[in-house]
Amino acid sequence: MQSIDYYVRTAKQTIAPANFSRTVIDWQQTHGRNDLPWQREANPYHVLVSELMLQQTQVKTVIPYFSRWLARFPDVETLAAASEDDVMQLWQGLGYYRRARNLQAAARTVVNNHNGEIPTTATELREIPGIGPYTVGAIRAFAYDAPAAIVDGNVKRLFARLFALPFLVNKSSHDRYFWALAEEYTPTQENRRFAQGLLDLGATICKPKQPLCAACPLQSVCHSLAQDLVDDYPKRETKKATPTRAGHFVLDVTEAGVLLQKRDDSSVWPNLWCLPELAAMPSGDAFGHFKHTFSHYKLEASIWWQPAPDQSRQQRVALDAIDQLGLPAPIRNYLQKLDRREVCQKLE
8 A cells, every 4th residue: 555645645636625625615505514403503512512422323313312412411511510310311312322421521621621611722622531533623623613634434435435545444544544635635714614515525425325426516536436436435344244142131120110220331331221131041931032233243132020139229210210311222112112011910
């Protein structure tokens, strides 16, 4: 593989940075997404919340969560002072729960170290928990309209196709090539619209499947389109087959409610309330089942009707009150769909 400088020089021969940024900015103004909830005001806190929610999650899913979040935690001070259970309860269903903890940790750092004001400089932003290189760029561009490179899956896909790049988009050691290109092509002004344009082009035009090449403002200089190889980009490292793991959970219900246990920091679904989990499969027939897919494995869970082992951080909760706690989505869905008549029969 050639050096980073080689790919930057080659890209600039395809389209000059000034022409690229002007094309993206003009297209975004006319065709991009300009009325998303977090775009309505240049509020750094709104940008921080939306960007962490949008990690691994589609825009249409995030919108109602974002609105509910701001209604409950309208600023960094409110979020910093909230209980962990309140934060997790509002996040449940979005998945990747570490983002919620990172968001609250960031809010507390901003309150404690920055007088409640989200910093403007990249150096200060990098010191805030949960804020990585992409989020640093997003806050600077969207909140402060400052020059800042951003690289996410949309940007990688756009660059990979435009320049027919050999880099693997799912291999972290190749990220430096995409960042070098992003930094070269980031303008010195109109950065809010430029950054949004990059994301919009990747999300709505240069889509993973069935890209709308005829509507792309960069079609005339796109290498993969010229070679009829759009479907061959971006390149990916072949992943191993996703393994399947068994899980065993106890459904311990009395007239007082269902027994839940708050999981520890190091477990899957850290610090969420969950059905107590067993280390091994009991004898007999399971009461129920559910499946859930994580990023690295598939869970095939069995539910066992029996008393749970007495452990720490347990409490009994009425089935009608489980929405008041932060539960993993598959556990919450299972409990909500329980056949109440069958449960009553079991209790008799």
